[in-house]
Amino acid sequence: MPKARQHRLREKARWYAPGAIAVDTLGSGLPVLLVFTTSGQPYPLPAALVAAAAWPGVRAVHLRYTQRLLGESRGMLSTLHDWLTLAGVLAVVQVVSGVSPEPAYALAAIASAPVLTAVYRALMHRDLTARRRAAQAVRRVLVIGEAAPADQVVEQLATRTDHAYVVIGAVPVGKSPLSSGIPEAGRLEEVPDKPGQDGAAVLDAAHRCRADLVMVVPGARLTGDRLRRLSWAAQDAELPLVIASGLTDVAVRRVRAATAAGLNLLHIAAPVRRGPQQAMKTVLDRAGAALGLVLLAPMLALVAAAVRVDSAGPALYRQTRIGLRGAPFTMWKFRSMVQEADVLRASLTSANEQDGPLFKIRRDPRVTRVGRLLRRTSLDELPQLLNVLLGEMSLVGPRPPLPDEVAGYDAAGLRRLCVKPGITGPWQVGGRSELSWDESLALDLQYADNWSLTTDLDLLARTVRAVVDGRGAY
Numbered sequence: 151m152p153k154a155r156q157h158r159l160r161e162k163a164r165w166y167a168p169g170a171i172a173v174d175t176l177g178s179g180l181p182v183l184l185v186f187t188t189s190g191q192p193y194p195l196p197a198a199l200v201a202a203a204a205w206p207g208v209r210a211v212h213l214r215y216t217q218r219l220l221g222e223s224r225g226m227l228s229t230l231h232d233w234l235t236l237a238g239v240l241a242v243v244q245v246v247s248g249v250s251p252e253p254a255y256a257l258a259a260i261a262s263a264p265v266l267t268a269v270y271r272a273l274m275h276r277d278l279t280a281r282r283r284a285a286q287a288v289r290r291v292l293v294i295g296e297a298a299p300a301d302q303v304v305e306q307l308a309t310r311t312d313h314a315y316v317v318i319g320a321v322p323v324g325k326s327p328l329s330s331g332i333p334e335a336g337r338l339e340e341v342p343d344k345p346g347q348d349g350a351a352v353l354d355a356a357h358r359c360r361a362d363l364v365m366v367v368p369g370a371r372l373t374g375d376r377l378r379r380l381s382w383a384a385q386d387a388e389l390p391l392v393i394a395s396g397l398t399d400v401a402v403r404r405v406r407a408a409t410a411a412g413l414n415l416l417h418i419a420a421p422v423r424r425g426p427q428q429a430m431k432t433v434l435d436r437a438g439a440a441l442g443l444v445l446l447a448p449m450l451a452l453v454a455a456a457v458r459v460d461s462a463g464p465a466l467y468r469q470t471r472i473g474l475r476g477a478p479f480t481m482w483k484f485r486s487m488v489q490e491a492d493v494l495r496a497s498l499t500s501a502n503e504q505d506g507p508l509f510k511i512r513r514d515p516r517v518t519r520v521g522r523l524l525r526r527t528s529l530d531e532l533p534q535l536l537n538v539l540l541g542e543m544s545l546v547g548p549r550p551p552l553p554d555e556v557a558g559y560d561a562a563g564l565r566r567l568c569v570k571p572g573i574t575g576p577w578q579v580g581g582r583s584e585l586s587w588d589e590s591l592a593l594d595l596q597y598a599d600n601w602s603l604t605t606d607l608d609l610l611a612r613t614v615r616a617v618v619d620g621r622g623a624y
Contacts, residue, residue, distance in 0.1 A: 162287045166220040166274050170267075171206055177266035178205035178236075185259035191251040197259075200243055205263050208235050221278035221287075226268055227604040233264040279312055288316045292335060292356050294380070295367030295394075297326035303367050303394050304330040319359040321352055323371045335359050340371055348376060349383025356389055363390045399592070401600035421599045423568065430603060435545050439538035446532060453484055453529055460520035463489035466533060471550035474570045479542040481550055482533035486521030487514070534573045546606040547572025548594035566594040569601060579612040 179202025186194035206215075209232050213219065237260070244250060281287045291307075293300050304317050308330075319335035322328055336355035342348050356364060364384050368377060377393075384391040395416060397405075404419040422428065443450075454465035467485035470478050517525065524530035537543040543550065550571035556563075576593035597605065 162217060162221055163274075163277060163281070167215050167217070170209075170215055170220065170270060170274070173266055173270045174206040174209055174263070175202045178202050178260060178263040181262045182259040185255055186251065189252070189255045191255055192249055197249075197251070201240065201260060201263075204239050204243070205232075205236050205260075208232050208239060209267075221271075221274035223271070223275065226264075226607055227602070229264045229268050229271070230604075232267075233260075236260065236263070282314070283311045285316060287314065289314050289362040290318045290360060291315045291363050291365050292352070292359055292361035293317055293320040293332070293365050293367060294338070294352055294372070295320075295322070296324055296369040296371055297322045297328050299367045299369055299396070301328055301330040301332075303365065304332050306398065315363070315365070317365075318361060319355065321355050323369065333359075338372075342376065345379055346383070348380045352380060353383060353387050353389065356387075361389070363392065365392050365394055367394045367396075399596045399599065401602075403602075404600065421568070422601055427603055431544065431606065432541070434603075435538050436541070438545055439535040442532075442535045443539065446535075449529075450532060453524065453532070456520050457485055457518075457524075461485075461488060461518045470553060471571065472553055472556045472567065473542055473550065474567065476556065476564075476567050478553065479537065481543070482536055484524055484530040484533060486518060486524045486530045487516040488518060528574075528578075531573050538573065542570075544570040544572045545574065546609050547575050548597060549575065549577045549590070562595060563591060566591065566598050569598045574613040575609060579609055579615075 179198045182201040183194050183198035185191070186197050191197070209215065212228070212232055212235075214228070214232065237257075240256070240260070244256075278287060293303055295303070300320050300322055304320065307313070307315050307317055317332055319333045320328055320330075321336040321338060322334065323338045324340045328334055335358060336351050338348055338351055352364060355361075366372065366377065366380065372380075381391055397416070397418070400418060404421075406417040406419070408415045408417055457465040463485060465485060467483050467487075468480050469483070471481040473479045521530070534543055538545055547570050548566045551559075551566075556567070576597045577590050597609075
């Protein structure tokens with residue numbers, strides 16, 4: 151029975167594992183063979199064979215080829231960690247063998263391995279996301295808990311499709327009815343008459359629903375000894391059991407499990423607000439902005455000329471926005487609207503298509519012909535490189551809000567001001583103007599609380615696709 155319940159998890163494409171091993175093997179061995187042969191380094195074929203074995207070997211030791219992990223993430227941090235391990239392993243092999251290729255050629259030879267691995271991981275992640283949108287490669291989940299918190303977990307899981315859990319039923323505790331619309335597969339008493347009653351009811355419901363996994367939502371009536379006995383019943387039946395902690399939008403890397411006096415504790419690390427990573431972000435921001443302004447100078451001049459020719463008014467538009475910790479600053483953009491756009495906004499209030507404090511109109515009559523192209527391609531944002539150079543913005547961060555938007559923020563909205571706003575960010579790659587205010591805020595808060603350098607690199611890479619796609623740009 152447990153094996154039958156697990157078959158859906160194995161609906162991940164069969165090409166994931168062999169493809170990953172093949173990409174890692176060839177992507178490390180062939181470049182080494184090519185670089186060593188063309189540069190005259192010693193023993194090119196043995197070096198290639200060692201690299202071809204070492205890279206997938208390192209990743210296998212780190213469990214990168216397990217069915218549970220394949221396709222689940224496209225992040226670069228684990229791949230970079232594996233690559234640094236590979237460099238260490240090859241350095242040891244070099245010392246033991248006495249063969250000493252030139253360091254520059256050796257590093258160049260293995261530099262493509264993590265890149266190819268990351269590309270393949272992105273392909274797997276994209277394919278797995280598509281499969282889960284079609285209800286494939288998922289686990290059928292039975293939720294156990296009091297009605298209100300169980301409904302919250304059900305609704306939270308239903309808002310996204312980038313995970314493996316599909317709720318097929320619930321077993322509420324007590325007499326309160328479910329409101330999420332999920333089928334009720336059974337019900338637990340507020341206080342069980344005998345110790346094994348909960349386990350028998352849950353296992354019966356799981357069998358009837360063909361559940362792959364039981365997800366328990368602890369509460370006032372389901373905790374302590376009762377929860378422990380329920381876990382025993384699931385374990386004895388070889389039915390996987392997980393516990394929903396109630397934490398939302400906290401990156402796994404910030405969570406650490408510990409135990410004290412028999413209690414299982416979750417330590418939540420504070421968001422990164424200062425330190426080496428933030429210093430590196432500042433350096434990369436300003437260096438990237440300076441390089442971008444120099445390299446893109448001819449394009450900036452052409453866009454400025456096109457704006458001036460298309461409509462009356464200056465090429466650049468400046469506007470007060472709110473930055474880090476609520477500090478106002480002047481943000482620069484290429485003008486994409488008619489010169490009197492701010493005056494005309496009051497007359498268009500009734501046409502606003504956004505909820506919350508945002509103001510967006512899909513076919514805004516104030517946008518010029520060139521302005522539509524600039525917005526579609528995000529070229530109107532390029533002058534913000536100057537704001538990044540001045541330290542007022544970042545290359546990656548939440549969307550810089552207007553003062554009147556911030557005036558309507560609640561405590562959750564104000565938290566997005568804990569980091570610098572960015573030229574691109576979660577709003578840019580998540581759908582832009584097609585997102586509701588709540589969706590936009592959720593993305594920004596998740597970014598602000600879980601920021602890392604690898605998050606920025608991932609968002610920068612996804613920005614290219616978002617700009618090409620143009621979805622939500624108006």
